Amino acid sequence: MKIKSTMKNFTKMFLAACLLTVFAFSVHAQSVGINATGDAPNGSAMLDVSSSIKGFLAPRMTRAEIRAIANPADGL
Numbered sequence: 001m002k003i004k005s006t007m008k009n010f011t012k013m014f015l016a017a018c019l020l021t022v023f024a025f026s027v028h029a030q031s032v033g034i035n036a037t038g039d040a041p042n043g044s045a046m047l048d049v050s051s052s053i054k055g056f057l058a059p060r061m062t063r064a065e066i067r068a069i070a071n072p073a074d075g076l
Contacts, residue, residue: 033041033048041048049056069076 031041031043031045031048033039033050035048035050037050039050
């Protein structure tokens with residue numbers, strides 16, 4: 001009975017280690033690409049948007065909404 005319990009614990013620990021490893025590798029370099037071609041995003045870009053038939057529409061905010069942002073990042 002003790003062997004089954006030990007195997008269950010080992011299996012759980014092994015699966016947890018595998019998931020952590022996969023997560024660590026996937027978090028390393030995340031870039032988001034939005035395009036119709038399926039091309040990978042440029043590695044130096046956080047967001048890579050490309051299209052030859054559509055444009056980019058940035059969020060529209062009033063001055064009051066902009067001023068209401070707490071601790072905005074530089075350049076925001």
